[in-house]
Amino acid sequence: MKLHDIFQRPLRDLRISVTDHCNFRCGYCMPADRTYTFLPKSQVLTLEEIAELAGIFAAHGTRKLRITGGEPLLRRGLVDLIAMLSSIPGIEDIALTTNGFALKRLAAPLKEAGLNRVTVSLDSLDPAVFAELSGTKIATPASTLAAIDHAASVGLPVKINTVVQRGVNDNEIISLLETFRERGHTLRFIEFMDVGSLNRWDRTRVVPAVEIRERVAEVFPFEPVEPAYHGEVAGRFRFLDGKGEFGIISSVTQPFCGSCNRARLSAEGKLYTCLFAKDGHDLKTLLREQGPQAVADSLRRVWRARDDRYSELRGREDQPKEKVEMFHIGG
Ligand code: SAM
Ligand code: SF4
Ligand code: SF4
Numbered sequence: 001m002k003l004h005d006i007f008q009r010p011l012r013d014l015r016i017s018v019t020d021h022c023n024f025r026c027g028y029c030m031p032a033d034r035t036y037t038f039l040p041k042s043q044v045l046t047l048e049e050i051a052e053l054a055g056i057f058a059a060h061g062t063r064k065l066r067i068t069g070g071e072p073l074l075r076r077g078l079v080d081l082i083a084m085l086s087s088i089p090g091i092e093d094i095a096l097t098t099n100g101f102a103l104k105r106l107a108a109p110l111k112e113a114g115l116n117r118v119t120v121s122l123d124s125l126d127p128a129v130f131a132e133l134s135g136t137k138i139a140t141p142a143s144t145l146a147a148i149d150h151a152a153s154v155g156l157p158v159k160i161n162t163v164v165q166r167g168v169n170d171n172e173i174i175s176l177l178e179t180f181r182e183r184g185h186t187l188r189f190i191e192f193m194d195v196g197s198l199n200r201w202d203r204t205r206v207v208p209a210v211e212i213r214e215r216v217a218e219v220f221p222f223e224p225v226e227p228a229y230h231g232e233v234a235g236r237f238r239f240l241d242g243k244g245e246f247g248i249i250s251s252v253t254q255p256f257c258g259s260c261n262r263a264r265l266s267a268e269g270k271l272y273t274c275l276f277a278k279d280g281h282d283l284k285t286l287l288r289e290q291g292p293q294a295v296a297d298s299l300r301r302v303w304r305a306r307d308d309r310y311s312e313l314r315g316r317e318d319q320p321k322e323k324v325e326m327f328h329i330g331g
Contacts, residue, residue, distance in 0.1 A: 001060055001061065002060070002061040003060045003061055003299070003303045004304070005303055005304060005305070005307070006305065006307050007258070007306075007309070009231075009259065009260055009261055009306070010261055011057065011062055011299075011303050012063055012064060013231070013261050013262040013263070014062045014064070014066070014264070014265060015065075015067075015263070015329070015331070016050060016054065016066070016067055016265045017069055017070065017265065017266050017267045017328060017329050018050065018067055018070075018072045018075040018078065018081065018267060019069045019071065019072065019074055019075045019267050020038050020044075020069070020070045020266075020268075020327055020328055021038055021069070021070045021071065021074050022069060022070045022071040022099070023099075023101055023138060024071065024101070024134045024135060024136045024139070025134070025136060026133060026134055026135060027133065027199065028165070028192060028193075028195075028201075028326075029195075029196075030135075030198070030327050031198055031200070039267060043284075044267050044268060044269075045267060045268070045269045045284055047077050047084065048084075049284065050084075050085075050265075051084035051085060052292060053269070053283055053287065053295065054085055054088055054091070055088050056292055056296050057263065057299070058090040058091050060296070060299060060300070060303070062090070062263070063090060063091065063092045064091075064092065064094075064095070065093070065094045065095070066094075066096065066097060066330075067082070067095070067097070068096070068097045068329075068330025068331060069330050070327050070330065071098065071101070072097070072330075073098050073102035073106055078110070079106065079109045079110055079112075079113045080113070082094060082115050083113040083114055085114070086115075094115055094116050094117075095115075095118065096115055096118050096119070097118075097119045097120075097121065097161065097330065097331065098119070098120055098121070099120070099134070099139070100120040100121070100122070100143075100144045100148060101139050101143075101144075101147070103147035103148075103150060104146070104147055107154045110156075111154050111155055111156050116157075118156045118158055119158070119159045119160070119161055119188075120147065120148050120159075120161070121162075121163075122141065122144050122145075122160055122161070122176075123162050123163055123169050124169045124172055124176075125141045125176060126169075126172065127140050127141055129168070129169055129172075130144075133168070133169065145179075148160070149183070152185070160186070160187045161188055162176055162187060162189050162190065163190045163191075164189050164191065164207045165206075166205045166206070168205070170207050173189065173212060173215050173216065174215070174220075177216065177219075177220065181239065181243050181244055181246075184244060185244075186245055186246060188234050188246065188247035188248065188249055189209075189212050189247070189249070190248075190249040191206050191208070191248075191250050191251055191252045191253060192206050192207075192252070193251050193252060194276075194323075195276065195323065195326040196323055196325035196326050197322055197323055197325075198325060199326075203252075206252050206253070208252070209235065209250035209254055216246070220239050220240075220241070222237040222238055222239050222245075222246070223237065224238075225238045225245060230259055230261075231261035233260075234247030234248060235247060235248045235249075235250060251275075251311050252311070255309075255311030255312045257308070257309035257310070257311050258309075260308070264329045265283070266324070267328070268328070269282065269283050269284025269285075269287070270284070271283050271299070271302060272324060273302065273303070273308050274308035274309075274310050275331070276308075276311070276323050276324075277310075277324055278323055281298060283295050283298065283299070
């Protein structure tokens with residue numbers, strides 16, 4: 001059964017956060033100067049519950065899954081989970097977003113279990129800037145590059161996510177592109193977003209997509225690429241010299257709510273219909289207390305009533321000030 005919301009947007013993609021823990025403390029997501037209370041284990045979906053919920057989504061038209069976190073590679077049993085998810089009828093693509101730290105250990109078994117692709121987040125090639133941005137000393141640009149190379153060597157297609165912040169890492173736009181063009185990976189620049197309420201978002205630190213394009217064009221001429229599918233979030237651009245492409249996710253300056261086909265499932269089992277939502281719908285309790293049919297009924301009700309378009313309305317007074325934190329739903 002296919003579900004559509006009030007703007008006729010289908011439920012095509014599901015992002016699943018498998019843990020709220022992370023071994024990094026990126027300032028735009030989990031600032032290091034805060035203390036965090038993590039979910040007790042009993043409140044986190046089990047692997048079997050995640051797979052069961054994903055199956056219900058698939059029966060309602062979901063074709064693509066993205067595993068995220070927190071840091072998803074910290075979740076015990078992740079390889080088993082990927083194997084369960086890849087056997088769900090209707091699921092065509094399973095991707096994972098990671099900070100890369102545990103990829104050396106896990107890339108091969110994850111691929112073997114059915115993972116189709118991986119996205120690695122890397123914001124700087126400068127060790128000092130990397131340390132400042134990631135809030136950790138356990139990784140460096142070199143170790144992250146090695147993890148990326150390793151994932152590629154086991155046959156996983158790799159993309160790179162870079163959150164661009166003015167005055168912080170925007171001077172690395174070209175060097176990052178150069179690095180990954182040479183490796184044959186697509187880099188996607190992400191505008192710094194006002195997710196959650198901890199990250200002290202400041203519009204002056206957003207580098208608009210138009211400016212990123214202009215800066216790239218001065219060095220690497222490119223042309224726009226048609227989206228691979230309706231609802232693709234990144235604007236795509238192909239280098240004219242044939243050396244691959246790059247993307248820009250411009251949630252702040254060029255919102256794409258009109259084609260937003262994504263649902264998000266938190267580690268706690270709540271369904272969020274928007275990255276900027278305040279509250280989620282508790283599917284875990286429904287599943288545990290009433291079973292899969294009650295979840296399916298709720299999913300249909302929630303998606304059919306969905307009217308989210310936060311990024312298009314950003315700045316309006318009536319928009320929520322309190323929002324779910326990024327490490328709960330994973331971007
Ligand atoms: N821990 C994994 C990682 O960092 O790749 C997965 C979860 S992380 C929340 C998912 C993506 O969201 C990362 O690429 C991260 O850079 C991005 N992100 C986090 N906070 C952001 C913000 N405020 N604005 C834009 N992107 C953000
Ligand atoms: Fe962790 Fe990813 Fe958030 Fe950074 S962006 S703190 S790596 S969850
Ligand atoms: Fe989708 Fe919400 Fe982002 Fe708009 S703001 S694209 S509805 S997640």
